[in-house]
Amino acid sequence: MKNSIAHRIADFLKDFPPFNFLNADELLNISEESEVLYIDKGNILFNEGESVHAFFYIVHKGAIQLQKFQNEQYETLDTCDEGDIFGLRPLFAEENYIMNAIAEEESIVYGIPIKQFKPLTESNKKVGNFLIQSFATNTRNPYAREDKGKLFFGNQVIEPVSNSPLFELQPAPIIKKIVTTSPETSIKTAAQLMSKRKVGSILVTKNDVPVGILTDEDFRDSIATGEYSIDNTVDKIMSFPVICYPKTVTIAQAQITMMKHNINHICITEDGTPNTRVTGILSEHDIMVSQGNSPSVLMKAIQRSHSTKELKKIRNKINLLLGGYIQNNIPLTHISKLIFELNDATIKRVISRCVVKLQQEPPVKFAWLSMGSQGRKEQLLQTDQDNAIIFADPPEGKLEETRDYFLQLATKVNKRLMIVGYEYCPADMMAKNPRWCLSLSEWKEQVAKWIKEPGPDEILLSNIFFDYDITYGDSLLSNSLSDYILDLIENYPKFLSVMGSNALRNPSPLGFFRQFLVEQDGEKKDFFDLKKRGLQPLTESARLLILSYKIKNISNTAERFDRLAQLEPKNKELFEGCSYASKALLKFRTKQGLQNRDSGRFIDLSKLNKEDKMKLKRAFKSIKALQDLIKMRFETANVI
Structure with a gap:
């Protein structure tokens, strides 16, 4: 009887990744150790904070919602249908589940044994890469992924994804050795400090809490123009308030924030607000270096464009970016926000250039x-x-x-x-x-x-x-x-x-x-x-x-x-x-x-x-x- 059930499980699994990368014997061996779970509507498979199971899961029939408690209520982050895998955390991190898994309707779920499956991820690169991508995207989880890019089966590291749109969903490359000064510091002293430390920005803090940021751009706009003397204090020319995030900020969140506020730096604090201690800083340059290219680069290109021909070329690059996002199963919420911002900036640029070409200011607002x-x-x-x-x-x-x-x-x-x-x-x-x-x-x-x-x-x-x-x-x-x-x-x-x-x-x-x-x-x-x-x-x-x-x-x-x-x-x-x-x-x-x-x-x-x-x-x-x-x-x- 067990062998019959195993064959039915294997027959189902063979149509879905990553199981379709396995040969028939491997698939049957895994199926023989798998569990069949019948879950009534509204019943919970695992809770947020619960210790991880010895299995990860695939939906055979029905639908499983992945929920997170936030904003004083449970919010659905993803819904898994037939063939979708979930509960991958035991493969990536020795820590508790960070979401609930609850049956949206009467469901049948197969539990895939992690102990037996791990060796296959070592021996089969396609299986390993698929699972790391599933963990990075299909959970629709915007929270911390400290161990992304690595499966916990020894020291083997999965193929890096830093040249992929998936990279944008992992924690951003935060610089923890930050340079700070007080609001009363003179602009001259701050400039000398930045030059000595070879940094492009300096955080202005009061009792370790960020009150402003001073960048090369602030010097160009305020000092080079003669608006302020170098003997003035930095609070006269610093940019404020500072946009802050916690250390769990992802590249995706950072990109959207930088585009939305037209800034190049984000401050990292203990709780993500300007009211707690500074722990790091993140710059657009850091993202570009780690990623090679980003929507922020396209945004800058749009804002600096001087012809329709340039914008057309940039638009083609946006389409390539979109194709990569879709192919790698990036969450639609992230895709929509980025593409909208780029479209919006393109239209803005066209309008502003056309206003100039008319050689006449609009007669009314x-x-x-x-x-x-x-x-x-x-x-x-x-x-x-x-x-x-x-x-x-x-x-x-x-x-x-x-x-x-x-x-x-x-x-x-x-x-x-x-x-x-x-x-x-x-x-x-x-x-x-x-x-x-x-x-x-x-x-x-x-x-x-x-x-x-x-x-x-x-x-x-x-x-x-x-x-x-x-x-x-x-x-x-x-x-x-x-x-x-x-x-x-x-x-x-x-x-x-x-x-x-x-x-x-x-x-x-x-x-x-x-x-x-x-x-x-x-x-x-x-x-x-x-x-x-x-x-x-x-x-x-x-x-x-x-x-x-x-x-x-x-x-x-x-x-x-x-x-x-x-x-x-x-x-x-x-x-x-x-x-x-x-x-x-x-x-x-x-x-x-x-x-x-x-x-x-x-x-x-x-x-x-x-x-x-x-x-x-x-x-x-x-x-x-x-x-x-x-x-x-x-x-x-x-x-x-």
Whole structure:
């Protein structure tokens, strides 16, 4: 009987890495020592802080959630489906589990014995490398990994990953021998100290707590320009407040922070706040040296670019970066943030250069809005551009003259973005179109028409426009419009019902017997429309629900569902499932698009393996329940 079970386990394992790297005898030997665990929904396999087991695990059927207690609640960091491995910590570190593993549904899990499996990781490099990558990425764990890159079976070290995007998820290369000074130190003394110690920065501390940082750039900006004398104290020219992190900061977190705040150094303190003792410093240079290349390098290249041709080359490098991230299974949250920041910087650079080329300052304040997928921070692949301009109400009689300036600006910007790689919108929903280049008062008048008299066209335009994110200019204009929209929606509840009805026009992606609903005719006959059937229902439902709560400044679909999960504890499981689905489907579309060199929208199901189909079906599970909620809450049956 045991031999029969072992054969069934081996037959399952052979289809999934790293077990597919083993020969038949090795696989059967491991299977004979494996355990079969039946876990009811809600039951826990292991707890955070629990001593590690003698096994790591692979899901045979069902789903296992990996959760971490943070922000006073358990948050799901990952969901493991059929064929996913988890609980790898015993292979990497002799320490307790740092997450909970709980069954999301009734599940069958195979326990793989570590004692018998370790020798295979020594003798089979492919197995070892796969496991180190799984530990670095599939856990979706942003916490410390002190022993990354090494498996604990003697002194053998797994192939280094410092030239891989995986490297960005390991602890950053912190310099612990730091140079500090007090706020009362003279600039001259500080400069001499930096020169003597051959460092590019010096931390300014008071009672060992960071109060500022002094860099070469501060000397250039404040001393070389003659603004301050070298006899002044350093607190006159230091940069503050200091951005701080704990020692567990990853390269990924450091990269995003440096890009977001346009800084080159991060201070390391005992608890990651500016209120505790300094323990180290991290510079962009340190990351570049250890990594060889980074998104920060691309960001600097964007900011220093002087031509559209340069930006196009950088954009191609971003695509290569994206491909590497997807190939190495980097968490989508990290990918989205980095690619958004790089896209955003590219658009900013194009706009600022076009303003200079017009040789005339804008006549009034304005805001450039990115809409659609870029507005939602979901534009990973290069798709068409959707954008608009809001400009402040001009003096009486100056409206058309003012609009003419911004139309000239938008025409230049749209053209250059197209050259960089962002195609023109087929529906002409771009700022160079006078319909999408309006004063604040005109925009308020326009959205009022959409909300008060919502028809199919009005809902379509609202769906595109209401996901805007300000890319360049005055945020007061976009905030004013957002407040106006939310107040108006509250007074015209019919709008949400019509929007809800529209969100239901695409039924659940799966038909009877859980079969995919494919296109029935046209050029894409028998293809599966991932955007229409999967992503769009999630995007539109998230937008609708977040608008009903009058919440602004959250445009990303997954983040909207995460916020909804906090607002509605009784629907927490559903919304967390939707958040997972939106990220999983976006990542799948990106992967397909990169493979096929297209938008990734239409999927040839015949080319998908069983594992991919299973993961898609899992992501679709939440859509029907979500649509049922929309139908009830917004009374869509009453919409005529």
